[in-house]
Amino acid sequence: MIHHVQNLLRRQPDLSVCQADVIRAFEMLRDCFRGGGKVLLCGNGGSAADAEHWAGELLKGFLHKRALNRNDKRGLPVELALKLQAGLPAIPLTGFVSLSTAFANDVDPQLVFAQLVWALGRPGDLLIGISTSGNAGNVCAAMEAAGARGLVRVGLSGKSGGRLFSNCDLCIRAPANETYLIQEFHLPIYHCLSLMLEDEFFGETCSH
Numbered sequence: 001m002i003h004h005v006q007n008l009l010r011r012q013p014d015l016s017v018c019q020a021d022v023i024r025a026f027e028m029l030r031d032c033f034r035g036g037g038k039v040l041l042c043g044n045g046g047s048a049a050d051a052e053h054w055a056g057e058l059l060k061g062f063l064h065k066r067a068l069n070r071n072d073k074r075g076l077p078v079e080l081a082l083k084l085q086a087g088l089p090a091i092p093l094t095g096f097v098s099l100s101t102a103f104a105n106d107v108d109p110q111l112v113f114a115q116l117v118w119a120l121g122r123p124g125d126l127l128i129g130i131s132t133s134g135n136a137g138n139v140c141a142a143m144e145a146a147g148a149r150g151l152v153r154v155g156l157s158g159k160s161g162g163r164l165f166s167n168c169d170l171c172i173r174a175p176a177n178e179t180y181l182i183q184e185f186h187l188p189i190y191h192c193l194s195l196m197l198e199d200e201f202f203g204e205t206c207s208h
């Protein structure tokens with residue numbers, strides 16, 4: 001597993017300051033999935049895109065084809081059994097259009113993610129909040145709801161960590177201050193974590 005972190009640091013040596021936090025985030029995610037939990041993800045703008053992107057890497061094969069095992073194939077038509085892939089349960093909170101617009105209009109747009117965390121989250125689940133500044137009000141509110149709900153909380157932010165830093169169990173702080181530079185660091189971080197998780201749950205990585 002550690003070779004993925006080493007590869008990350010070879011490509012992005014500036015991320016050496018994040019090494020311990022990346023390893024710890026992997027352990028938290030691993031324990032969540034191993035315990036039967038799911039991951040919720042949220043963010044705004046480019047970070048919303050990252051939440052969707054990261055969920056996509058978890059829900060299907062990344063480098064692995066993740067073929068279903070014999071037990072999973074039972075009861076499935078042959079074509080489905082051959083094409084479906086094993087996934088890790090991850091829900092981006094950015095896609096609930098009806099709920100988001102209704103709650104924003106009727107209650108408070110800042111609390112849309114918090115409402116989704118409250119409705120969907122259970123103890124043993126994990127919330128990932130992505131905010132380049134660390135000060136996104138809706139992401140911080142989601143973290144507060146997650147804490148009260150008993151979820152583990154992992155943040156991705158920039159150098160300062162902002163308010164997110166104090167609202168997380170772990171905050172990976174990319175070593176940059178400009179939004180676009182922080183985002184350029186976030187992608188290789190969550191790709192590394194996705195590779196580590198895929199190796200953990202689905203065997204050694206292989207090429208496409």
